[in-house]
Amino acid sequence: MSLRTRTRSRSAARHRTRSLTVASVALLTAATALSPTASADGQGQERRPSGGGLSALIRYTEYGIPHILAKDYANLGFGNGWAQANDQVCTLADGFATVRGERSRFFGAEGKPDGSLSSASTNLASDLFFQGVRDSGIVAKLTARPAPVGPGTQVKELMRGWTAGFNAWLEQNRVSDPACKGAEWLRPVSLSDVQHLNYAFSVLGGQGRGADGITAAQPPGATGPRTGRTTEDPAEAARKFFDTSDAAMGSNAVAFSGSSTANKRGLLLGNPHYPWSGGRRFWQSQQTIPGELNVMGGSLVGSATVSIGHTARIAWSHTVATGTTMNLHQLTLAPDDPTVYVVDGKREAMTKRTVTVQVKGGQPVTRTQWWTRYGPVVTGLGAQLPLPWTATTAYALNDPNATNLRAGDTALGFSKARDVTGIQESLRRTQGLPWVNTIASDSSGGSLFTQSQVLPRITDELAQRCSAPLGKVTYPASGLAILDGSRTDCALGSDKDAVEPGIFGPSKMPTLKNAPYAENSNDSAWLANTDRPITGYERVFGNVGTQRSMRTRGAVEDAAAMAKKGRLTVADLQKQQFANRVPAADLTVDEVVKGCEELQLGSACSVLKAWDRKMDTGSRGALLFDRFWRALVSSVPGATLWKTPFDAADPVRTPRGLNTAAPGFAAALKGAVAELQAAGIALDAPLGQHQFVVRNGKRIPIHGGTESLGVWNKVEPVWNAAGGGYTEVTTGSSYIQAVGWNGGPCPVAKTLLTYSQSSNPNSPYYRDQTELYAGEKWVGSRFCEWDILTSPKLKVVWARER
Known part of the structure; x- marks a missing residue:
């Protein structure tokens, strides 16, 4: 094709695009003109808090992905709420029951929430926590604060519209999802409900994580214990509690700058x-206000903004960060009253909050929560770290995200940014991300990693000067500061560039810009790029010079090799996503085979030797190694697992050299062989025959591997030998996107929502993308x-209020 012909083709394409855009906007305008308006007598306003008359055009394409077109933010939020309800009405209704404090009322007090919105272990604890939030009025107070400290007008309009859209869909459609069809707890929502749901996301890593300890905290009686030990090993307990690499949440993401790509433009692979x-499922959409906003990506259900996504110029993803999102203050109690604490020698009474929740088949339950200037009194962080409230000492939890309702503004700022500098500007201006890193790239060739999250302003100097005895142990180990609450000179202080006191300002955030690659797999910022390590940040952000996870080691190794190869394209990102390489196997299989032969385990040794060291559905030997490796790393301490210990000067290649003489090696290998034989599973069975999910009665093979194997394409399935192996996936690769640019008006983007768009088994979009993922x-x-x-597959829906 000649240059003149190509120019004509591009010109014709631009003309068609402009013509179609004009046609769509004209259709939108016509629909808006026909929309009903609120009644003049005010009854419409009472019946519809939105004010009535909201509408949006929703264009559905393949796999049920909605492209929402609206004239302004309220109408865009309306289309978003409508479309989310269409796919996720029961998941959303369950979340609203949670933040209303109604789980005990509908599901029983001893039932267990799914952990999406807090770490509460029972419905009763969840209800007491969230009802306490509602009773405090904190969300209304935060919403009323002017931006940037509070949410901006556009985000408020999105939430207002989202509320109306959800309610309009519910009013106009029949619910077919058996999870909530006809359920009493499925009902219209208020704007306050939507705001509280988004607030729950914000405090998920702080107060939400301490929900059990907050709701259980009660002062000791007159004859109560005067002393108490927290735990045998508080350092290890704190590490376990704040381990961001556990099965519950995690992510990979890598951005490549133009120096690594074929066309000098950026590339991004996001794999949350x-x-x-x-309630932490992603849901995919495109949101468009002509001339104002155009963004596509995945949103956490219940969010009115795109959480992870791309525009015509930028793409971004998030990874769960290592920052310790809370701290504790050790209170010195008055000798005559354990609900009074002393600060600078002056008595200060705790605030008593009485919370009541309704319980199914029983009497209402009333509990008291106790609050201080630092936050709520807490008697433990999970089961790992008990914090006894004695006659002399109590602990209060400080969560800086408890005053943060800004995440929507940060996300909206990303959606409007034109390059990675714009991403940084949104983070600087709004400071709203509670518990994630940001990795981004742009069409100009820029790349970015930044750990810009809301953290308590704990400097190493402050921790050194003010740590309580327990804090001197927990802070170095996990970043959990426990400060002396009896001294005002131990207050968190303020940074000049922070939007509010008590948090770090943007200038303190670990950041790497325009490196050939920037990668994160939930370890600290230190090794986002091995050639440009990030140092100099406070311990509360994460550690430096420490052993990386197997997934980080494999991911950094892959990213560095890709950048060195250069001339990368989106196809290279796609290949990386499904490479299914097992870094743990690359490090150890030769030694495992030798150890296996010494143990005379026969065919198991030849199976492992022939294995391709991948977690593809057709990989033979993958299941055997997986079951062995899980048992090994859970039973053998890291210090004895490897012959060559970790070396900070060689962090990707160490530790290495599997110690097959370590106690536990033989038991783990023999146990894995026996386990598969007892389950009737051949040692060389293809992985996909025994790692699968079932959708509408159909078995779908699943590739990928668990955290400890280090596989980029992480999945965490449930083992059920009687059911045939791994029969469900609880967490893992979710909204995946591989994004680049070729110089035209449209980005080059490939996406995948692994568990599909709808949670309704009666929907055609319940398993379709899961089948794509399997293939x-x-x-x-x-x-x-x-x-x-x-x-x-285009289907156009005019969603509107009646």
Whole structure:
């Protein structure tokens, strides 16, 4: 094709795109003109808090992905709420029951929430926590604060519209999802409900994580214990509690700058590992206000903004950060009253909050929560770290995200940014991300990693000067500061560039810009790029010079090799996502085979020797190694597992050299062989025969591997030998996107929502993308109007209030 012909083709394409955009906007305008308006007597306003008359055009393309077109933010929020309800009505209704404090009322006090919105262990604890939040009025107070300390007008309008859209869908459609069809707890929501749901996301790593300890905290009686030990090993307990690499949440992401790509433009691969069910599912959409906003990506259900996504110029993803999102203050109590604490020698009474929740089949339950200037009194952080309230001492939890309702503004700022500098500006201006890192790239070739999250302003100097005895142990180990609450000179202080006191300002955030690659797999910021390590940050952000996880080691190794190869394209990102390489196997299989032969385990040794060291569905020997490795790392301490210990000067290649003489090696290998034989599973069975999910009665093979194997494409399935192996996935690869640019008006983007768009088993979009995932296939992003309107599956819905 000649240059003149190509120019004509591009010009014709631009003309078609402009024509289709004009047609879509004209249709939108016509629909808006026909929309009903609120009644003049005010009854419409009472019946519809939105004010009535909201509408949006929703264009559905393949796999049920909605492209929402609206004239302003309220109408865009309306279309978003409508479309989310269409796919996730029961998941959303369950979340609203949670933040209303109604789980005990509908599901019983001893039932267990799914953990999506807090770490409460029972419905009763969850209800007491969230009802306490509602009773405090904190969300209304935060919403009323002017931006940037509080949410901005556009985000408020999105939430207002989202509320109306959810309610309109519920009013106009029949619910077919058996999870909530006809349920008493499925009902319209208020704007306050939506705001509280988003607030729950914000405090998830702080007060939400301490919900059990907050709701259980009660002062000791007159004859109560005067002393108490917290735990045998508080350092290890704190490490376990704040381990961000556990099965519950995690992610990978890598951004490549133009120096590593074929066309000098950026590339981004985002691979968040989030739950496959419940209130932390992603849901995919495109949101467009002509001339104002155009963004596509995944949103946490109940969010009115895109959480992870791309535009025509930028792409970004998040990974769960290592920052310790809370701290404790050790209170010195008055000798005559354990609900009074002393600060600078002056008595200060705790605030008593009485909370009542309704219980199914029983009497209402009333509990008291105790609050201080630092936050609520807490008697433990999970089961790992008890914090006894004695006659002399108590502990109060400080969560800086308890005054943060800004995450929506941060996300909206990302959606409007034109490059990675714009991403940084949104973070600087709004400071709203509670518990994640940001990795981004742009069409100009920029790349970015930044740990810009809301953290308590704990400097190493402050921790050194003010740590209580327990804090001197927990802070170095995990970043959990426990400060002396009896001294005002131990207050957190303020940074000049922070939006509010008590948190770090943007200038303190670990950041790496325009490196050939920037990668994170939930370890600290230190090794985002091995050639440009990030140092100099406070311990509360994470550690430096310490052993990395197996997943980080494999991911950094892969990213560095890709950047060195250069001339990367989106196809290279797709290949990386489904490489399914097992870093643990690359390090150890030769030694495992030798150890196996010494143990005379026969065919098991030849199976492991022939294994391709991948977690593909067709990989033979993968299941045997997986079951062995899980048992090994859970039973053998890291210090004895390796012959060559960790070396900070060689952090990717150490530790190495599996110690097959270590106690536990033989038992783990023999146990894995025996386990598979007892379950009737061949040692060389293809992985996909025994790692699968079932959707509508159909078995779908699942590739990928567990955290300890180090596989980029992480999945955490449930083992059920009687059921045939790994029969469900609880968490893992979720909303995946591989994004680049070729110089045209449309990004080059491939996406995949592993568990599919809808949680309704009666929906055609319940398993379709899961089948794509099983086949390592992708969805081509229909971002530009030409792509949307020429989709063979195009379905146009005018969603509106009646």
